[in-house]
Amino acid sequence: MTQNDLPAIFCDYNPIEDKMLQVIDNEGNIINKELMPELDDETIIDAYKLMLYERIADEKAVSYQRQGRMYTYTPNLGQEAIHIAAGMNIRKVDWLVPSFREMGTLLAKGVTMKDMFLFYNGNEHGGSFKNANHVLPIAISIGTQFQHATGIGYSVKYRKKDEVVFTFIGDGGTSEGDFSEALNFAGVWKVPVVFTIQNNQYAISVPVKAQTNSVNLAVKSVAFGIPGIKVDGNDFFAMYLAYKTASEYARSGRGAVLVEALTYRLGAHTTSDDPTKYRKKEEEELWGLTDPLIRLKRYIESMGIWNIDEEKLTEEYKQQIDEQFIDAENNKSYPLNDVFQYMYTDMPEELRRQKAEYEQFLSWKEKRK
Amino acid sequence: MTQNDLPAIFCDYNPIEDKMLQVIDNEGNIINKELMPELDDETIIDAYKLMLYERIADEKAVSYQRQGRMYTYTPNLGQEAIHIAAGMNIRKVDWLVPSFREMGTLLAKGVTMKDMFLFYNGNEHGGSFKNANHVLPIAISIGTQFQHATGIGYSVKYRKKDEVVFTFIGDGGTSEGDFSEALNFAGVWKVPVVFTIQNNQYAISVPVKAQTNSVNLAVKSVAFGIPGIKVDGNDFFAMYLAYKTASEYARSGRGAVLVEALTYRLGAHTTSDDPTKYRKKEEEELWGLTDPLIRLKRYIESMGIWNIDEEKLTEEYKQQIDEQFIDAENNKSYPLNDVFQYMYTDMPEELRRQKAEYEQFLSWKEKRK
Amino acid sequence: MVKAINNALDIKLNEDKNIVIYGEDVGVEGGVFRVTEGLQKKYGVERVFDSPLAESAIVGTALGMAVSGLRPIVELQFEGFTFPAFNQILSNVARMQNRSRGKYGVPMVIRFPYGGGVNALEHHSDSPEALFAHIPGLKVVIPSTPHDAKGMMIAAIESNDPVIFMEPKRIYRAIKQEVSDEKFTLPLGKARVVQEGSDVTVVAFGAMIRECQKAIVMAEENGISVELIDLRSIYPIDRETIRDSVRKTGRMIVVAEAHESFSVGSELIAIANEEAFLYLEAPPKRVMGYDTVVPLAQGEKYYIISPDRIFYEIEKSVHF
Amino acid sequence: MVKAINNALDIKLNEDKNIVIYGEDVGVEGGVFRVTEGLQKKYGVERVFDSPLAESAIVGTALGMAVSGLRPIVELQFEGFTFPAFNQILSNVARMQNRSRGKYGVPMVIRFPYGGGVNALEHHSDSPEALFAHIPGLKVVIPSTPHDAKGMMIAAIESNDPVIFMEPKRIYRAIKQEVSDEKFTLPLGKARVVQEGSDVTVVAFGAMIRECQKAIVMAEENGISVELIDLRSIYPIDRETIRDSVRKTGRMIVVAEAHESFSVGSELIAIANEEAFLYLEAPPKRVMGYDTVVPLAQGEKYYIISPDRIFYEIEKSVHF
Ligand SMILES: Cc1ncc(C[n+]2csc(CCOP(=O)(O)OP(=O)(O)O)c2C)c(N)n1
Ligand SMILES: Cc1ncc(C[n+]2csc(CCOP(=O)(O)OP(=O)(O)O)c2C)c(N)n1
Ligand SMILES: [Mg+2]
Numbered sequence A, B: 001m002t003q004n005d006l007p008a009i010f011c012d013y014n015p016i017e018d019k020m021l022q023v024i025d026n027e028g029n030i031i032n033k034e035l036m037p038e039l040d041d042e043t044i045i046d047a048y049k050l051m052l053y054e055r056i057a058d059e060k061a062v063s064y065q066r067q068g069r070m071y072t073y074t075p076n077l078g079q080e081a082i083h084i085a086a087g088m089n090i091r092k093v094d095w096l097v098p099s100f101r102e103m104g105t106l107l108a109k110g111v112t113m114k115d116m117f118l119f120y121n122g123n124e125h126g127g128s129f130k131n132a133n134h135v136l137p138i139a140i141s142i143g144t145q146f147q148h149a150t151g152i153g154y155s156v157k158y159r160k161k162d163e164v165v166f167t168f169i170g171d172g173g174t175s176e177g178d179f180s181e182a183l184n185f186a187g188v189w190k191v192p193v194v195f196t197i198q199n200n201q202y203a204i205s206v207p208v209k210a211q212t213n214s215v216n217l218a219v220k221s222v223a224f225g226i227p228g229i230k231v232d233g234n235d236f237f238a239m240y241l242a243y244k245t246a247s248e249y250a251r252s253g254r255g256a257v258l259v260e261a262l263t264y265r266l267g268a269h270t271t272s273d274d275p276t277k278y279r280k281k282e283e284e285e286l287w288g289l290t291d292p293l294i295r296l297k298r299y300i301e302s303m304g305i306w307n308i309d310e311e312k313l314t315e316e317y318k319q320q321i322d323e324q325f326i327d328a329e330n331n332k333s334y335p336l337n338d339v340f341q342y343m344y345t346d347m348p349e350e351l352r353r354q355k356a357e358y359e360q361f362l363s364w365k366e367k368r369k
Numbered sequence C, D: 001m002v003k004a005i006n007n008a009l010d011i012k013l014n015e016d017k018n019i020v021i022y023g024e025d026v027g028v029e030g031g032v033f034r035v036t037e038g039l040q041k042k043y044g045v046e047r048v049f050d051s052p053l054a055e056s057a058i059v060g061t062a063l064g065m066a067v068s069g070l071r072p073i074v075e076l077q078f079e080g081f082t083f084p085a086f087n088q089i090l091s092n093v094a095r096m097q098n099r100s101r102g103k104y105g106v107p108m109v110i111r112f113p114y115g116g117g118v119n120a121l122e123h124h125s126d127s128p129e130a131l132f133a134h135i136p137g138l139k140v141v142i143p144s145t146p147h148d149a150k151g152m153m154i155a156a157i158e159s160n161d162p163v164i165f166m167e168p169k170r171i172y173r174a175i176k177q178e179v180s181d182e183k184f185t186l187p188l189g190k191a192r193v194v195q196e197g198s199d200v201t202v203v204a205f206g207a208m209i210r211e212c213q214k215a216i217v218m219a220e221e222n223g224i225s226v227e228l229i230d231l232r233s234i235y236p237i238d239r240e241t242i243r244d245s246v247r248k249t250g251r252m253i254v255v256a257e258a259h260e261s262f263s264v265g266s267e268l269i270a271i272a273n274e275e276a277f278l279y280l281e282a283p284p285k286r287v288m289g290y291d292t293v294v295p296l297a298q299g300e301k302y303y304i305i306s307p308d309r310i311f312y313e314i315e316k317s318v319h320f
């Protein structure tokens, strides 16, 4: 702790000086021993497994979509360290206010792949994440979710609950006014929210350089009087440490934190996107060297604790995921009522009338056959 | 100039360290000799006269409103140094994108008091500022004007013009998403815009502490990668220096600048507001000691160059202002056509029809009498 | 009406710890129209407080509160400043319940003064009800009397759906009416037949009710019997009451301040057609604002709907 | 249609140095629907460029450009992402000319894809035309063919008033039509009689024209003669064409994707009443979306208006 009650990493890695928190390098070597989080071997291996699971699920999703069995999907490839590190620090009582690219964290909160598949298959029942406690649906209107998170933070504080709110946005999203307003309110209200910017270098085709002239994204915290930190988002240990520190800070009642996780979207923006239009293969390859899975695996191997039959595990995961997908795919029931049912807690006459009209049409159609 | 091509004052008064640019103190003594702008005596006295004129016009406006001869008005009392310093640095070709509390700068751009009175008398013809070149109408939807200024900046740059854009906002306005978006675009586009935050301590009843948790408002520039500086807004010389430096910087093609002018709204928010509801007399008195007119007058007197018969001048000004007011008051012609005329460049049939319908009603009414 | 709303807020704040109120200047100042006056003192700064100046975040954070157990009531300072929050309202407030398939309700009230006739600056005289009413997932209501304001506000706060509560600022203090101190509610979604009549139906709401009443006096002097309906709820709209009345009178005039195109007037005419086509004896008519910006004070006389204008249209309809 | 719009932009960029185009991903990528493809290469990054991700600033800065001599064309990526810019559009773009009493014109085009039927995620299937049409000061137009798209886009760019140009994404690439390479314009504000008929008037626009044409085939097989009007301009609305047609047929059906309440359908029914009351033989009818969020892909079949649904309503109207 420093003078201002700020955890040391926020001082040592002051974003104004454009420093970045790192624990291991691309080869999996520890470069900051004193920062290495205290995790037992099993936990570290579990983390790897979770990252692997996310990666496989993600690949699977992309391939289902290519097969025409699912609509537009937003890949997570390359950003798994962030998601799993967050997932390991988010508790059941904590809140997750997602953007649309943090599958691993959703899974950690209890969202099922089946539900996710159902959602990307075009059914709102998947998107409701009904099995997961304290998880909001995916926010598509970029920036708005940060404000929801701040509001939940107020509510947590008001009701004196021991809950932390985790929320995510992309690098592009930092340009939206809602982003700034949310952080500003969070600063004034001192709410227990961990805000993450997943800086994956692109907003669809627009590189982060064209997005803002600030030295980095974590530094935007300065404008709102909350601590910020830039972290190597492909370094699982750095992300783990950042989230552990940030969530403890938030829980202690000292307020919100902004985490910039520097990463790279190795895949396409969505399954309708073609990244070759706007970026070079060399760039992708360069970033490929920082792949969070490879790095963590190298670390584990170098520690001599690797005990996974990765091929077998991969097969297992694929099968599990396939099962969930088939489950979702078979669930194609979408009754007419679902269109009207959830708009209001008690359906207004206007909606009843509109539904009845449609049913009349259906029976006319039936008769005509 | 420093390494980054940044004028020295932006480095010496780095808002991250919460420094504030000042040249004279409350007693009018020079406290930063090397920063004193090179202004001849006459210019300094002129500046005082302009500030005096603004103050009197402002007082007059408030009193007309109290007499029921004008609708809601937004007083400028206490913020004159900012307005006049900006006015002395803004050229005919430069753009002014005002908020609603910078009368002195509007006057400098050629807006007449008559037009301002006409506007506050409820006639759009006053608010169009038709006599003033490159001045936009008053922006009431807070924050939006910053984006207009950035857009004009782009246009200036695109057309390779030697024009600078000046725009203003209040401390409260910095919380609006539009504020952040505008600065972010300005940072990316490197447009010649001088953004001013008039931090007059309140947004209606809300003190700046409840507005943001940032150490000051100038520091918000860091989030957008543009230089920022906090200036004593009641110190004419400091403001003059800031604007001179900022507009030269902008003209040189290096991009936008954010100036926080620390000041105090000595009057009410608008003529419908009662500040005693939310602030203490002692506070007002304390800030009264920093009154920009008094400070500048003390400086001039201490230099032994005071040559104004202030009482006489005041009377002259009052008379001039009265004349303009009477002029505006007599201009009560508001033809029906004015409601429809300016909505489109060519009036659509829908509007013609609506207008004709009203005229039919009028002739029915006429006949009934 | 200011007092009645204040009283409604007071009653609910007292009853339910989960209610919080915030917005620009609602705390210390009690709101620029004093609607929340005294509430911060009574309930503390954690429950009634000033927010930073950012409408989107006011609404966006309220959504976060609403899905996590609170029942926020937010004030937007004027109708013209609801639009920075339009995206949050349309994209999230109105949709979260549907998006989450009922997992997250959104019990919140967004209240703001609206309407013209107060000699105001731009953005302070508009009537944007149609914009909100076109958004699925919202309830949009407008009271026309202190009594209704109180009963509707309590109902709005108790509603588990988000409610846009529009307050006709022109009559904030203009209508004197004794309102019971007790708690009572009025069902949202129900119009009120202000007065029965047989020749023509006039549908209005908010500040226009009073103007219609003045016009009706003129009509009665001319032997015309007018049925006046106070719509009260813009969405859901009370088809039944409109239908019954228009079937009875065969004529309808809609009086409202908003721009006439794509408005509540358009919708009511559509409803009259759908529900009472065979009964119509004259074309339903909109007496509404032009498709222009509301003029500043000097020009507002042309824009504002006067009782004689309403009477003129009533007469035209009856003599069609 | 994508090509036709691209061609229109190309022609105007080539002709007028004051035109700039920007928005999210419109530069390098050429837009997510490739409407601006190739234009950055041809005209440079100062004239065709990617903006940061902030719709309010995209529109707000465009206003600044427009009042200072440029003629910006901005793309908002989807209709669902126009709402962060709603305040700039309503409060400034639509009003600056009136506010400045003509001193500052606002020659700008805000274009975006809209509408359903493409199996999209939320916020990618909506039809918000009524929200824009209710705002005084805007022109709101929607093409239904590549030819119209080109002529209307050039007219929109040449208009000295701000134009909301809505592009029906469902038929972006669905309708093949030879379009002249030459420059031509179509007057904004004029509807088009797609086909003449005598029994019933069908008014539609955008992607619904094609659906109506399919329904009309069914109607003709049943001996019903349909007049089809492509509204093209939502505001100003072409009263004259509606009037003439409804006076002729005595019947009107409005087909549109948007939520039916407070919609273009409501407005057209109001117009039919005002302009052709005595000619009406059946109640004008809206065949439109429900007052619900547009369902995701699996449920969209219920929401989307099919040709047989339109035919069903045509038949009902004719047999009223
Ligand atoms: C308000 C809003 N505007 C535009 C879009 C369309 N859109 C979807 S994703 C995206 C880019 C997002 O980039 P970033 O924030 O960096 O997140 P990433 O996709 O890289 O995870 C855009 C422009 C949107 N969803 N919401
Ligand atoms: C978007 C918007 N929201 C609310 C208002 C109402 N309003 C007018 S002035 C004001 C306070 C402005 O405070 P500040 O920005 O500090 O400027 P000051 O009045 O102190 O000069 C408010 C809330 C507005 N004009 N625009
Ligand atoms: Mg990104």
Ligand SMILES: [Mg+2]
Pocket (backbone or CB within 6 Å): B170, B171, B172, B198, B199, B200, B201, B202, B203, B204
């Ligand atoms: Mg202020």
